[in-house]
Amino acid sequence: MDIMDIFEVIQPGAYTTIQDRGRFDYQQYGVPICGVVDSFAYRVANALVGNSQGQAVLEATVFGPTLKVLNQGLIAVTGGNLSPFLNNAPLPMWESVTIRPGGMIQFKGVKGGCRAYIAVAGGIDVPIVMGSRSTYVAGKIGGINGRPLAAGDRLNKGKGIAKAGNRVSSNLIPTYSNDIEIRVILGPQDDYFSEGVEKFFTSTFKVSDKADRMGYRLEGDMIMHRDGVEKSIISEPSVPGGIQVPPDGQPIILLVEQTVGGYTKIATIISPDIEKVGQAKPGDQIHFKQVDIEEAHRILKMEEEKIESIKMSLMR
Amino acid sequence: MYDKPRFLLAGDRGLLVEFGATIDPEINGKVRQIFLSLEKMPIHGVTEVIPTYRSILIFYDPLQSDPDRLRQEILDRENKLDKWEIPPPETIEIQVAYGGDFGPDLDFVAHHNKLSPEEVIRIHTSGTYLIYMLGFTPGFPFLGGLSEKLFTPRLEKPRQFVPAGSVGIANKQTGIYSIDSPGGWQLIGRTPIKVYDPTRSLPFLLRAGNYLRFKRISGEEFQEIAGTHKD
Numbered sequence: 001m002d003i004m005d006i007f008e009v010i011q012p013g014a015y016t017t018i019q020d021r022g023r024f025d026y027q028q029y030g031v032p033i034c035g036v037v038d039s040f041a042y043r044v045a046n047a048l049v050g051n052s053q054g055q056a057v058l059e060a061t062v063f064g065p066t067l068k069v070l071n072q073g074l075i076a077v078t079g080g081n082l083s084p085f086l087n088n089a090p091l092p093m094w095e096s097v098t099i100r101p102g103g104m105i106q107f108k109g110v111k112g113g114c115r116a117y118i119a120v121a122g123g124i125d126v127p128i129v130m131g132s133r134s135t136y137v138a139g140k141i142g143g144i145n146g147r148p149l150a151a152g153d154r155l156n157k158g159k160g161i162a163k164a165g166n167r168v169s170s171n172l173i174p175t176y177s178n179d180i181e182i183r184v185i186l187g188p189q190d191d192y193f194s195e196g197v198e199k200f201f202t203s204t205f206k207v208s209d210k211a212d213r214m215g216y217r218l219e220g221d222m223i224m225h226r227d228g229v230e231k232s233i234i235s236e237p238s239v240p241g242g243i244q245v246p247p248d249g250q251p252i253i254l255l256v257e258q259t260v261g262g263y264t265k266i267a268t269i270i271s272p273d274i275e276k277v278g279q280a281k282p283g284d285q286i287h288f289k290q291v292d293i294e295e296a297h298r299i300l301k302m303e304e305e306k307i308e309s310i311k312m313s314l315m316r
Numbered sequence: 317m318y319d320k321p322r323f324l325l326a327g328d329r330g331l332l333v334e335f336g337a338t339i340d341p342e343i344n345g346k347v348r349q350i351f352l353s354l355e356k357m358p359i360h361g362v363t364e365v366i367p368t369y370r371s372i373l374i375f376y377d378p379l380q381s382d383p384d385r386l387r388q389e390i391l392d393r394e395n396k397l398d399k400w401e402i403p404p405p406e407t408i409e410i411q412v413a414y415g416g417d418f419g420p421d422l423d424f425v426a427h428h429n430k431l432s433p434e435e436v437i438r439i440h441t442s443g444t445y446l447i448y449m450l451g452f453t454p455g456f457p458f459l460g461g462l463s464e465k466l467f468t469p470r471l472e473k474p475r476q477f478v479p480a481g482s483v484g485i486a487n488k489q490t491g492i493y494s495i496d497s498p499g500g501w502q503l504i505g506r507t508p509i510k511v512y513d514p515t516r517s518l519p520f521l522l523r524a525g526n527y528l529r530f531k532r533i534s535g536e537e538f539q540e541i542a543g544t545h546k547d
Contacts, residue, residue, distance in 0.1 A: 024363065024364055026519075027364060028351075028364075028450065028523075028524060029450050029455055029512075029519070029520045030454045030455055030456055030494075130519060138497075139453065139454045139495065139514075140514075141514045185325055185328060186325070187326065189324075234368075234369045234370055235369065235449075235458065236332070236368045236369070236373065237451065239326045239327050239329070239330040239373070240327075259451040260449070260451035260452055265326075268325070268326055268327030268330070269327065270328045271327070271328050271329060293382075296327075296378075297328060297378045297382065300328055300378050301378075301379065304379065
C-alpha cells in the first residue's frame with residue numbers, strides 16, 4: 001500500500017482518536033472491542049470516500065481537532081455536527097470534499113450530536129495491532145501508541161481513489177435530538193428487578209458528566225432491585241449497549257471500551273441505537289422503550305438495507 | 317451446575333449461556349469444554365465466543381443466525397461432548413521474586429495473617445490456581461484457589477502506579493497485573509514474565525480454563541530473565 005502524509009495535528013481537540021470497526025477475537029483475553037461508537041456515521045463516511053469498510057477514521061468528541069492538510073486527498077465528515085470548517089468556510093458534512101496542501105480543517109463548536117467522524121480516502125494508516133487500528137487507551141494499544149491525538153502528530157493515509165461531491169441524500173442523514181428514545185431488549189439480568197423494570201421504562205434519565213467511550217452514567221429515578229436478591233453477579237463480559245444497574249440504582253450504559261463487570265444488567269440497547277447514545281451529550285435526556293428480539297432483528301436488517309442503499313447511490 | 321444450561325439474551329447480537337450459579341471448577345470445566353469445541357468447529361453465524369467463570373458469551377451475526385438456532389446447536393453439542401477430543405487443561409509456571417521492592421506488601425500480608433513472610437511465600441507457591449477467565453485489563457487472570465490463610469483486604473488507598481508483572485492479593489483473590497496501572501491489591505512479588513505483550517505474535521500467555529502455579533525465584537534470577545525477555 002502506498003502511504004503518504006495527510007494531516008499534521010495542530011490541536012488535538014477535546015478527545016480525538018483513531019478508530020475502525022473494532023478489534024474482534026480478543027475479548028476472551030480481556031481486550032474490549034473498541035472501535036467507533038457511531039457505526040452508521042462511520043460506515044457512511046468510509047463509503048463517501050470510496051473506502052472499503054473497516055478502514056480507520058478519526059473520531060472527534062465535542063471539540064474537534066485542528067488539522068493542517070499536507071497532501072491532496074479526499075475527506076468526508078459525518079456524525080455529530082461539530083461545525084467543521086475548511087479554510088475558514090463551512091465544510092459540508094455527509095459529502096466527499098477535496099482537500100489540498102496547506103489547507104486547514106477546524107471545528108468551531110457543537111451544533112448537534114457529540115461525535116464526528118473524519119474519513120480520508122485510503123484510510124488513516126497506523127500499525128494494525130491484534131487485527132485492528134482502533135485506539136484502546138486503557139490498554140495502550142492501537143492508533144498512535146495507544147493514545148488520543150496530540151499536537152504535532154503526523155497522520156498517514158493509504159492509497160484511495162474516489163471523487164469529490166459524493167453526497168448522502170438529506171432524508172437519510174440522521175438528526176440528533178437532545179431528547180432521545182432508545183430501544184432495548186430486556187436482560188440478561190432483568191429477573192433481578194420487578195417494579196424496577198416498570199420504572200426503568202417510565203422514567204426519563206439525564207446523561208451525566210461521566211460519559212465517555214467506556215460508558216454513560218445516567219441520572220434519574222432510582223431503579224431498585226427485587227427484595228432479597230444479590231445486587232451483583234459473578235463477573236462476566238460486557239456487551240456494548242448493556243445497561244448496568246449498580247446498587248445505587250443509577251443506570252450505566254456500557255459502551256465499546258468495557259471488558260468485564262459484576263453488576264446486574266437490566267436491559268441491552270439494540271445495535272442500531274447505540275449510535276444514538278454515542279451522539280448524546282451530558283444533559284441530554286433518554287427514555288427507554290422495550291422491543292423483543294424479533295423486532296430488534298427486523299430493525300437491524302432495515303438499518304443494513306439503509307446503509308446498502310446509500311452505498312448503491314454513491315456508486316452511480 | 318444446572319441440569320440444563322440457561323440461555324439469556326444479551327442484546328440483539330449476544331447470547332449468554334450459563335452452566336451454573338457459582339464459582340466452581342467443575343462448572344468452569346464445562347465452560348472450557350464447550351468453548352474449545354466452538355473454537356474447533358465454529359457454529360455458522362457465530363462471530364466471537366468468550367468463556368467466563370460460569371457462562372459463555374456468544375456473539376452472532378443476526379443476518380445469519382438467531383438465538384433459537386444457537387440454543388439448539390449448543391444443546392446438541394452439550395449432549396455429544398464426549399465426541400469432541402478436548403485436551404486436558406495445561407498448567408503454566410510463573411516465576412516470581414517475592415518481597416522487597418518486588419513485593420512491598422509481603423510483610424503486611426504476613427502480619428495480617430499471623431504468618432512469617434517465608435510462610436506466605438511457601439503457601440502461595442504450593443497452590444495450583446485455576447484461570448477462570450481473563451479480563452479487566454488485557455491478559456489479567458481471574459484466579460481461583462488462593463489458600464484462605466492468605467486472604468487479605470485491599471489497600472485502603474490504591475497506588476497510583478503498579479508495574480506490570482506485580483503479583484498481588486485482594487480479599488480471596490490472587491492475580492498478576494498485566495499492564496502498568498493504578499491498583500489496590502497487596503503486592504507480594506513480581507514476575508519478569510510478560511503475561512501480555514501486544515508486540516508478540518502471541519500476545520497472551522494465559523488462557524481461561526488452564527491452570528497456573530507460582531515458582532519462587534531470586535532477585536538476580538528476576539533480572540536475568542527480565543534481561544533475556546527484553547524486546
